Amino acid sequence: MQCTLILTEGDSAKTLAVSGLGVVGRDKYGVFPLRGKLLNVRDGNLKQIQENVEINALLKILGLQYKKKYDTDDDMKTLRYGKVMIMADQDQDGSHIKGLVINFIHHNWPSLIQRSFVEEFITPIVKASKSGQELSFFSIPEYIEWRENTDNWKTYKIKYYKGLGTSTSKEAKEYFSDMARHRIKFRYSGNEDDTAVEMAFSKKKIEERKDWLTKWMEEKRARRTQGLADEYLYNKDTKAVSYTEFVNKELVLFSNTDNERSIPSLVDGFKPGQRKVLFACFKRADKREVKVAQLAGAVAELSAYHHGEQSLMSTIINLAQDYVGSNNINLLLPIGQFGTRLQGGKDSASPRYIFTQVSPVTRSLFPLHDDNVLRFLFEENQRIEPEWYCPIIPMVLVNGALGIGTAWSTNVPNYNPRDLVENIRRLIKGEQPKPMMPWYKHFRGEIRRIDSRRFVCYGEVAKLNEDTIEITELPVKVWTQEYKEKVLEPLMETAAAGKDKDKDKDKDKDKGETSKKQREPLVTDFKEYHTDTTVRFVVKVAKEKMRALEIEGLHKVFKLNTVINTTSMVLFDAAGCLKKYNSPEEICVEFFETRKTKYIDRKNFLMGMLKAQALRLTNQARFIIAKIQGEIHMENRRKANIVEQLIKMKFDPDPVKRWKEEQRKKELKESGEIDLEGEAEAEQEDEEDEKKADKKLATHLSDYDYLVGMALIRVSEEEKDKLLAEKETKLQEVNNLEGKTWGDLWEEDLTRFLEELKKQEDRELADLDLNIKKAGKKAGSDDKPAKGKKKTAAFAAEVLPAKDAERIVPEMDNEMKIKYEKIDKPKTEKVKKEPGEKAEKKKRTKKEGADIKKFMKKEIKKEEPLDSDISISDEDADEVNTDDEFESELDRMDDDAPPKRQTRGIKKVRAFVSKG
CATH class of the missing domain: 3.90.199.10 (Topoisomerase II, domain 5)
Known part of the structure; x- marks a missing residue:
């Protein structure tokens, strides 16, 4: 009961812990390094949990048993350790590791959480040292607060600790010598702690997590607007924290960072x-x-x-x-x-x-x-x-985005940069943007609108003769090799698959005929004529089936249509808060407002810089004139005397340097960071007067170096005239800039961009033609008959669409329209039942509904493997391996059930799906 197991983040952290234990001894401490992050067991797959190496190791080391609750002292005595202490980095990933360990204990043995079984060992993230004095800070906000309240903070040596690996063995011994400061207990405060942990890790709490993160982001924005420091969990007096405090003040940082990395x-x-x-x-x-x-x-x-x-x-x-x-x-x-x-x-x-x-x-x-x-x-x-x-222009619309974070996922299609330029120009004029369609560079297929939020993307298929078709384009994000393996090859293997299925089927006449049809392959043969940039499959089909395939739709049969959604366009706005956008035009409008303010800021900055440059040139010209006329004497004079002359004659300290320094100070003030260049000045407090004077003189000399540092050859009449001419040019630039609006600056940038884009596209097209020619020469190098241009032309005829082919115009699938109409249709409210009946019904329906949902996912995935509209749902957005978990659960359930029951179950599910 008195022993503690220290769980470290990797082997390097284990080494640090072992070094520290040299102070307190090893009798009551064990150390186990975690290999990465622990599995989230709350909604995990049972097979995954049972086979997880880390979890099995923890069960063995701690002596934990699933059948015990550990709510009595007798149960606690069966454990090999009375405490678990987590020693992870003081960053967001370290917080996530702590949370996953807490989640593992809480989900399986909540009584251990109530008995304060879990602790943590914290280490400094920043240290400030000076003259033997050392201050440790366990969070950045705490450090910033100390800086703001300490006038001479710049005289301290600041060291940042990114992870446990940054600390030395000596520091490890210091940490363990002051165990009371570094060892923090997790305190159970009641049901609110249970709710907080469950909210953070349960897949069923997706909406609660969204609300939790949204509230945190809004509070952060409000604090930043008011100039307040961020909240922090640990200070010098912290001895214990509740699980709710941990989730709301520390774990939330990881969840937000996870979204920032993904969205x-x-x-x-x-x-x-x-x-x-x-x-x-x-x-x-x-x-x-x-x-x-x-x-x-x-x-x-x-x-x-x-x-x-x-x-x-x-x-x-x-x-x-x-x-x-x-x-x-x-x-x-x-x-x-x-x-x-x-x-x-x-x-x-x-x-x-x-x-x-x-x-x-x-x-x-x-x-x-x-x-x-x-x-x-x-x-x-x-x-x-x-x-x-x-x-x-909004680059998020140019190149699109795809990502899965915590509680949110995002999927933004690509759009045409020229359409975006047009819409930005409309917004500059005060007009509304035009609706846009997804667009992908070099895509030769077709994209059509289903409704305001969905589009269907078609590949290209054409008929060569009565039994041959060619596929010359695939839907966007359907890759050539994947299409070959998942669509064309299975269509050729229908015969073999049909034979296997026949073994379990009844032998009546109708079913026999059906089986015979299934044994007949749809595709008899296909050839490939691809390059790295083009697609061309020449597919042979059974001649008697061609007409039926055309009626059903070749795009549908050969999986040449996918759906592009704009229903999950979630992005961080300019203030760093997540927001869901309903259309690309809405994104354009919000981007426009942010970019507009930057053009105003840019104009103001350039005005200040140009004026500073003009003043600098004026001072340099004045200096040359004064030197030529003998008004300034530098030869055989002390540096201090030279500076005094310049100050007396009212020469300005370097205007450009001063301007940049002012901008830097403004930037540092806004960010709350350290002025590294100013630290040396602050350290003068501890130096002798003579050294102070030398540094002050050096500072003045650097302010006037743009004058006294001029080469002797520049002190001439020609150089003076040149400088004055440059000054006039700068002043003319100032006048020109004053006459321009932010919109004029933006228009100039857009025009310049379109010119560069045209050049790049021309280069890409030239490279594309060159690659086809090179490939043609290479492909025909072993063929004797064709030579030179004929060889290249023959190869181009193979890889490009046939000129005499009959293009098949894609037709919108009515089933697809009905499908999305049902999805968008508002759900009807359930009729209220009696309390007893309601509880019983709810319990049964919940289980059946979950099973149906799993079957639906599996069936859809089998039938439509290339449908881009089939994506991870919002409910499962925070787990990347959700589909694998669903499938493995279904496999286990299928194995346990008799074959007839499986068949009946699948039929029932399909009937349920067909009814909507």
């Missing part, structure tokens, strides 16, 4: 990793291509990225991909094999062998002048990427 911002369309990549590329300003693996390392260094570089490499590759269904505008250039539509990008080469660099069109979307008016973030006193970039 992009409306403003720039980026997730944090993508934003970090672009920031590093802009900062490096590479003129030459760079290896993806090397760029990932630079991104991690420049943007304080603390996760695996493999994830960064994948992000870089995704930003450079340009095949159909990926990016409409790839911001990085794909120099090498970055993946193709053959396998949806999974066929990319190793990051060590491929190169990239910023695309020329990227800077036209993210103008350089905007960098001066963005709100950059700071981490560990390092200036990193901005809160968000502000492109000239």
Whole structure:
């Protein structure tokens, strides 16, 4: 009962714990390193839980048994440890690990939660030291609050601890020596704690989680607006926290971070990793291509990225991909094999062998002048990427978005950048934006509107003769290899499948005829004529079936239609709060308002900078004149005397430098971060007077270095005239800028972008033609008859649609319309029952409804494997492996049931589905 098991986040944290236990001894402590995050057992699959290595290890180490409740002292005595103490990093992922361990105990043995079985061991996230004095802070808000209340905080040495691995063995011993400060108990406060833990981890509490996160985001925005610091859980007097406090003040940070990683911002369309990549590329300003693996390392260094570089490499590759269904505008250039539509990008080469660099069109979307008016973030006193970039059009609509976070998921289709430019210009003029259709670069199929929120995407199919068709385009995000394996090959294997099914069927005449038909393959043969950018299947079908297939619809039979939804367009707004948008036009309008304010800020900044530059040039010209006329004497004079002369003659300290310093101070004040350049000045308090004087003089000299640092050759009549001419140019730029509105600046950027986009598209088309020609030469290199242009033309005829083919015009499926009409139809309220009857009915219906839902998911998945409209529901949005869990549960249930009962059950479900 007196022993404690320390659960650490990985082996490095275990080493830290073992080092610390050298102080308190090992007799009453055990250490077990968790390999990653514990499984969420609350709604987990039983098979998954039983086979989970970490859970089995914990059960064995602690001596836990599922059949016991541990609500008595006798039960507690059967445990090998009386406490579990979680030692995880003081970041959001560490909070999630704590929450998952608490969830594991709470779900299986709630009595242990009530008996304060779980504790945590916290470590500093920031340390401030000075002259032997050391202060520890366990949250960033606590540290910021100390800074604001400490006048000489800049004289302290600040060290950030990103994880447990940052701490030394010596520090580990210090932590364990002060166990009372670092050991925090979880206190059970009643039913509200049970509700909080269940809300955080139960799939059934999806709506409650949405409300919880929304409330937290609104409170955070309100505190930021009022200039208040963020709330924090731990301070120097904290000895215990309730589970509700942990969920609402610590675990909520992970849930929000999980959404930030998964769901992009409306403003720039980026997730944090993508934003970090672009920031590093802009900062490096590479003129030459760079290896993806090397760029990932630079991104991690420049943007304080603390996760695996493999994830960064994948992000870089995704930003450079340009095949159909990926990016409409790839911001990085794909120099090498970055993946193709053959396998949806999974066929990319190793990051060590491929190169990239910023695309020329990227800077036209993210103008350089905007960098001066963005709100950059700071981490560990390092200036990193901005809160968000502000492109000239909503990039989230250009390249789309897909992600699953906590309580929310998002799915935004791609749209035509030229349509977006047109709508932005309409908004500048005060007009309403036009409705837009999804659009994918180089897609040769057709997209039609079903209703205001859904579109159907068709591939291309054409009839070559009475028994042959060609498929020359697939629906968006249906990859060539996947289509071949999941659609065409199964259609050829119908005969074999039919034979297996016949074994269990009755042998009457009608069923025999049906079985015979099923044994006949729909597709007798098919050939492939693809490139990495084009699709062409030539498919042979049974001649007698062609007419029936045409009546049913070739697009339907060959799965050449998918649905594109705009029903889950969830994004972070400019204030950092999640919001669901009903249409792309709504996104355009909100983006427009944010971008408009940045153009106003940019104009004001440029006005100030141009005036500062003009004043700088004026001072330099004055200095040259004064030197030529002998009014300034610098030879054989002390530095202090030179500065005194300049001040006396009313020369301004470097106007450009001062302007930039003012902007930096403003930025630091808004972000609440440290002015690293100002720390040296603050440290002068502890220095001797002579050193202070030297530093003050050096500061003055740097203010006038733009004058005294001029080369001697520049002190001439010609240089003076040149500087005065440059000054007039700057003043003319000021006048020109004053005459422009924010709308004029925006229009100029849009025009410049369209010019760059046209250049990039021309280059891509030229490369596409070149690739086909090269492929034609390669394909015909072994063929003797064809030579030169004939060889290339023959190959082009194979990979491109046949000129004499009869195109099949896609027809809207009525079943699809009815399906979505039923989905959109409001649900009718249930008739109230008697209390006793209601409870009994509710209990039974709940189970049956769950089973039906599982069957529906499985059946739909079997029948429509390529329907993009079949996605993870909101109820399951916070679990990536939900479909696998549903299927494994169904498999177990099917195995337990007799075959006849299975068949009857499936028939009943299908009948239920057909009735709606």
